[in-house]
Every structure is written in C-alpha cells, then in structure tokens.
Amino acid sequence: MIKIAIASGKGGTGKTFVATNIFQSLVRNQIDAVLVDCDAEAPNAVAFFETKQISTIEVTQLVPVINTVACTFCGKCHEYCNYNAIFILPPMKIINVIEDLCHGCGACSVACTFNAITEKPVSLGMINLYSNNGRPSIIEARMNIGVMSPVPAIKAAIKQINNEAEIAILDSPPGTSCPFIQTVSVSDYVILVTEPTPFGLSDLKQSVDTLNTIEKPYGVIINRAGIGNMEVYNWLKENNIVLLMEIPFDEEIARIYSEGRILTEENSNYRGQFLDLAKKIYQTEN
Amino acid sequence: MTQIAVISGKGGTGKSSISAAFATLNGQVVLADCDVDAANLYLLFNPTHEEEIVYIAGHKAVVNHDLCTGCGICESYCRFDAISVIDGRVVISSITCDGCFLCSRVCPENAIKMVQNDKSRMYSGSFRNGKMVYGRLAPGEENSGKLVNMVREKAKETAAKNGLDTIILDGPPGIGCPVISAITGVDKVVIVTEPTISGLHDMQRTIEIVQKFNLPEFIIINKYDLNSSMSKQIEEWCNQNEIAVAGKLPFDRQMTEAMVQSKSITEFNPDLDISNKIEIIWKKILNLKK
Numbered sequence: 361m362i363k364i365a366i367a368s369g370k371g372g373t374g375k376t377f378v379a380t381n382i383f384q385s386l387v388r389n390q391i392d393a394v395l396v397d398c399d400a401e402a403p404n405a406v407a408f409f410e411t412k413q414i415s416t417i418e419v420t421q422l423v424p425v426i427n428t429v430a431c432t433f434c435g436k437c438h439e440y441c442n443y444n445a446i447f448i449l450p451p452m453k454i455i456n457v458i459e460d461l462c463h464g465c466g467a468c469s470v471a472c473t474f475n476a477i478t479e480k481p482v483s484l485g486m487i488n489l490y491s492n493n494g495r496p497s498i499i500e501a502r503m504n505i506g507v508m509s510p511v512p513a514i515k516a517a518i519k520q521i522n523n524e525a526e527i528a529i530l531d532s533p534p535g536t537s538c539p540f541i542q543t544v545s546v547s548d549y550v551i552l553v554t555e556p557t558p559f560g561l562s563d564l565k566q567s568v569d570t571l572n573t574i575e576k577p578y579g580v581i582i583n584r585a586g587i588g589n590m591e592v593y594n595w596l597k598e599n600n601i602v603l604l605m606e607i608p609f610d611e612e613i614a615r616i617y618s619e620g621r622i623l624t625e626e627n628s629n630y631r632g633q634f635l636d637l638a639k640k641i642y643q644t645e646n
Numbered sequence: 647m648t649q650i651a652v653i654s655g656k657g658g659t660g661k662s663s664i665s666a667a668f669a670t671l672n673g674q675v676v677l678a679d680c681d682v683d684a685a686n687l688y689l690l691f692n693p694t695h696e697e698e699i700v701y702i703a704g705h706k707a708v709v710n711h712d713l714c715t716g717c718g719i720c721e722s723y724c725r726f727d728a729i730s731v732i733d734g735r736v737v738i739s740s741i742t743c744d745g746c747f748l749c750s751r752v753c754p755e756n757a758i759k760m761v762q763n764d765k766s767r768m769y770s771g772s773f774r775n776g777k778m779v780y781g782r783l784a785p786g787e788e789n790s791g792k793l794v795n796m797v798r799e800k801a802k803e804t805a806a807k808n809g810l811d812t813i814i815l816d817g818p819p820g821i822g823c824p825v826i827s828a829i830t831g832v833d834k835v836v837i838v839t840e841p842t843i844s845g846l847h848d849m850q851r852t853i854e855i856v857q858k859f860n861l862p863e864f865i866i867i868n869k870y871d872l873n874s875s876m877s878k879q880i881e882e883w884c885n886q887n888e889i890a891v892a893g894k895l896p897f898d899r900q901m902t903e904a905m906v907q908s909k910s911i912t913e914f915n916p917d918l919d920i921s922n923k924i925e926i927i928w929k930k931i932l933n934l935k936k
Contacts, residue, residue, distance in 0.1 A: 369684045371657010371819040376844060401820035402655050402851060404844040422725075442705070442747045465746035466725055505854045508791065508823040515727075534657045534819050535683035538788040545741045558905050559662065563684040570785035574741065587902045611872065618842035618873040 361523045362646045364638070365398075365547035367532035367540060369563030373553045374583035374607070375399075377617050378634075379531035380408045381624045385634040386527055388624070393497070394525045396517055398543040399533040400485060400501035400510035407620050411490040411498060419501075419516045420481035421464035424457050430476035431455055440471035460508060485513035487520055496522065514542045527642060536566045544571065548645045550578040551604060551637075557588035561595060568601065577645065578602075584609040604637055647805055649798075649813045649832040650931065651680075653856075655848030657819035659838045660868040662686050663901055665816035666910035667924045670775050676810050677773065678801040679780035680828040681818040682766075682793045690908050693778040694771035701766040701796060703787040705745035709736045713757035720749035720758060741786070763787050770800050777804045791823035798827070812932075821855045829856060834931060835863045836892070841876035849880065853889060864892035864931055871896050893927040895920055 366379040379395065386393035397405040424437070424446070433450040445461035446468060448454065459482060469477045484507050490498040501517035503510045510533060521528050530547055533539040544550050550571055554564040564580070571578050579602035582592060586609045596603050607613070616623050624631035652665045662679075666687060669677045679687040707720075707728070716734040728742035729749060738749070738758075750758040765784030772778065779800045781793040801813050817828040829835055835856050839849040849865065856863045865884055870877040877894060884891050896919060904914035912921045 370686075371654075371684075372840075373658055401822050401825075402844075402848040404656075404847055407843045407847065440747070440751065442745060463744055463746060464725060465744060465748050466723070467746055467748040467751065470723065470748060470752065503822065505821060505851060506826075506858055508826065510820070510822055535790075536785050537683050537783055537790050538786075539822075540683075541741055541786050557902050558689050558908070559686040562686055562689055566684060566785055573785060587899060589906045614872050618840075618845075618876050620843035 361525060361528065362549070362642055363521070363528045363530060363547040364641055365530040365532050365544045365550045366553060367544055367550055367567060368534060368553045369536050369567040370554065370560055371534035373555050373560060375534070375553050376404055376531055377583070378551065378553050378581060379529050380405055380622055381630065382634045382638050383529045384622045385624045385631045386638055387497070388631065389635055392524070392526045394521055394528045395498045396521060396528055396530045397498070397500045398514045398517060398530050400503040400513040400517070400539070401533060403500050403502050405531050406488070406490060406498055406500050408622055409490070409498065411492055413488055414491045414494070414496065415489045417487040417516065417520070418483055419485045419487060419513045421484050421512055422466065422479040423459045423462045423464060423482050424468045424477045425480050426455050426457060427476045427478070428453070428455060430474050432474055436471040436473070437468035437477060440467040442467070487513065487517050489520065496520065510539050511542050514539060518546055527638060536570045541570065541574070544576055545574060547576065549641050550576050551581055552578055553581045553583055554592060555584045555588065556582055556590070556592045558591070560588070561592045564592065565595070579604040581605045581607065583607045605633060647802070647811055647813065648834070649815060650834045650836060651815040651817050651829045651832045652836045652838060653817035653825055653828060653852060654819055654838045655821060655852035656839070656845050659840045659845060660901070661838050662816050663905065663911060664838055664866065664868070664924065665814055666690050667912045667921070668928050669814050670910045670913050671925055671928050673812070674776035674810055675812045675814055676777045676779065676801045676805045678797050678813060678815045679778070680794045680797055680815050680824070682781035682783045682790050682797065682824065683818060685780045685782050687778070687816055688780055690905065690910060691773035691778060692908065693769070693773040695769050696771040697769065699768045700764055701768055701781065701793050703763040703766045703783065703793065704789045705747070705760040705762055706740045706743050707738050707745070707749050707758050708761050709738055710757045710759060711735070713755045715755055717754070720753055723748050723752050766793060768793065768796055768800065770804060776810055777808055779804060790818070791827040794818070794824045794827035821851050825855065829859060829861060832861060834934070835861045836866060836931060837863055838866045838868050839880060840869050841867060841873040841880060846876070846880050846883070862934065864890050866892055866927060867894045869897040870894040892930050893923055895923055
C-alpha cells in the first residue's frame, strides 16, 4: 500500500481534478485504489462519481461537563486549559465551558481534584464511506458547519483506509498549516498542483518549504499551463524539483470539470498520462 | 467604519484578485490579507514594512531525554496520539502535538518542556491605495484563526489612526476557524463562487456559516461564462433562498496578465468589461445600508 497526497498551498489549482482523475484511471485499469477526500471543510470528490454510500461514522470529541454543586471554584481547570475554553468568575460562583474553544485534551479533568468534571462527546463531523463493490473505495471526511478545526475528521478518515488496497489517493485541504500537514505527513509521496501565476508560485514555495521540513518526497503538476508566466518553470529548474506533468489551460477541460465529469473517462490520452504517473510513483516509492 | 470580508469556501475562485480590485477602485482603504496560510496580496502591492510583530502560534512539547525515564505516563494521557514510547524512549511528534500542555503537567520527572512556535509574523505598512496589514503563518504552524484576529485588530487600529473608513478583508478558503475569525463582526460578506459543482457545494456550505452569524451577504459568480448553465443553476438557487447575487464576472485571461504585472485588474485596464462590472458590484455592496 502506498499513499499519494494531492496538495497545493493555493486553493483552486486543481487538486480535486487531479485526485479524481488519477483515482478513476487506476480503477479503470483494475488497480485496487481508494480515494480519501481529506478536504473536510469543503469536500467535493464524491460528486464526481456514481457510487453508493455504504456507511457513516460519526467523529466526536469529548468536552467537559462541570458539576457546579461539587465544584469549589478553585480555578485549577481554568489554569490547566491552554485554549481558554473554561470561563470562571469565582466570587460570583460562575463557571462555564466554551465548547467551541475546547480541543478535548482532557487537561481540565486531570486538574480537578473534586470530581466535579465529567465528559460528554460532541459531534465534529462525519466520515462517509462509499463503494460500488462492498469495500469502501471512497472515504469522505466532512466537518460539521460551525466546527473550528477539520483535523479530527481528517485523522478519522485516514484511519479508515484499508491497507489491503494498493494505492490510496488523498485529496488534501489547501494551505500549509495543520489540515495540510495532517494529510501529507501520513503519505508516502506528495503531488503538488500549482498554476503558472505569481500567486501559484508564491504558495508553491510555501508548500515546498513545509515538505522539505518534514522530509517528504514530492513532485509538481502545473495546471492551466499557458496562462501567466514562466516563473514557476524557472523556479522548479533552479531548485531541481521534478515537473511531473503539465495540463494546458483548456476551456473544454474546465467545462468537463465544472459539470462534475471526469476527464479521463472521455479522453484516453489523459487516462494514460495519469495512470503512468501513478505507476511511476508506485514503483519508486514502494 | 465598514468592514467587508471577501470569502469563498472553495479556493481559487478569485477572492484575492477581486479584493485587490475593490481596494484600488476609489479612495484610500485598509486592506487586510486574512489568508494567513497563503498570503498573496503583498505580491501585487509590495507594501512597506512599517511594523513587524511576532505571532506565537501555540506550543509544542519537547522531551528532555536526560530527565525522561521512559515511564510512558505522558503517552497514556495524550489524546492526540502524539506520543509513543519506542524501545523505552519517548518520542513526541511535533506534527501531531496539539500544544495542550497536559503531558508536561503529568510528567513525574518534569522532563517535558513546552516550546513556543514563534516563526509566524504579522506585517503592517502602506501601499499605493492606503494601508495594508497581512499575516504570514510559518509553514506547518497552527492556530491561524488567532493570527487572523490579530490582523483584524491591527487593521481596525490602523483605520482609526489614519481616518480611513473602509476595511477590506481578503479571507482564507474553507469554512473553519480562520474563516470564522475573518467574518466575525464584519458589516458585509462577499462570497465569490465559480460555476462548477464544487463551487456550488462550497458556496452552500459557506452561506450556512455566514447565516449562523446573521451577516448581510452578496454572491459574485466569477468566470460565469465558463459554464453558463451552471451559473444559471447557482443564480436560481440563490433566488430561491433569497440571497443577493451582486453580479457575474466573465472569464478574462487579462486577470492573470494583471497579476503578472503586479496590478489589480482595474488598475491594469479600467476600461475592460470585467473592470466595469467589478466597479458596479463594489458600488452596490458599499451602498447597501447595514
């Protein structure tokens, strides 16, 4: 089993486009693949496939419940909480948990010596499993609206990957902070998707910095080639970074994607290219 | 003072390009780049650095192996699966550590220290159309919502000090913590979408979060002519749900050309159809009473 993450610093460069097309090219060639949509804030990969939902797993986190009868308002829980999730006014005998700020670390329960804190689960999101043959082939992390961090949902989705599959394609959230790190850190290889524009290059540099720091192998796909300028190409050359593939800007490709269709189902040339790319990564990294 | 946030749910719909155009249309403004994960507006505006402030993005636990006995108590308390004991040696993953301090508190040997993440920065300065504030989160660091709050506080302070009435906030993608920080307490929210299945889905999720805060919202459908029937579908959905579509913008390659020349589209060529449309939309947004 090898995990390939599809990521980018800048949003909207074509991560989901690349992830869904690689996945579908693998499936068409009878390769046992799993697609994991890790963009829990804005998951969209499932919309590209005709598939059946086979099950749902709730992602929860524990938050404290304070028994104000047993509580002595000593303030130790408040002191232990590094997320300012416990509001306390001892003289007024007021203590409240701000659930939105709680990370569920359990420090307050450890702090309390009066047995005044218990915990209850709250829902953060769902892991939706989809399949056409019984075994989950698409795993979707979907954070509830209003929840602060997608990270617990991402971690839970990654745990659902069946190691018997040969290749897992992880569609990463944009950016270079926690949600991105959670996705790329479990992967064996990262495909960074960028576009040849100043914004694309700036965000690519930041993603590359992060991947170098955590020592992950990666290569770059330039999407919408033909727009913008040559700076991205020059920068890749100067830094000896592999250019894996170029996808030209083409209104027809944009239209196919916009309608929720998969390019490689209609264009065997691209199917071949995506398949070769995945195979090449599989052979080098496995 | 009016604060207008530009957000999108889906990345790459044109938030920053449209924010840049709004910021250069008329009068002096404060422009706050709240996409601290991937700040881009400074590339167009090359602002002066009048102030640089260190942002502490949480903490990470670090073991002192001289004191650690490898008892594993820390591992049993950690709820983020960040600690493992391998051959009697405690290993803490800085990637998974949430910075909650619990391990450092329960360690009987006082062998765990919490170290501040201090590589992120906030900058403020001037650009050709007013003042600019932006944050840059160091690669891999967390708590971007707090950095967004810091950028917004600075933007308000700057606006008050310089007598500027309008703050334009270029938001991050998604619907999580940094987005919530970017829209909390603003006067108006502009949601930029595009005519794709993903654009529609993400816009719907974004509207849900904006409505939780009861904020006036406007939709802009960018690149609408790349798929006119999908644009129509988005418009119809907005009409049914009584959400104002402020306007539609055509796809124009000169949007990228302007970016390459470090200009907003309205600076690059104010006579283009797209520039005119952006100006009309901006007036519409400004004129709506709170």
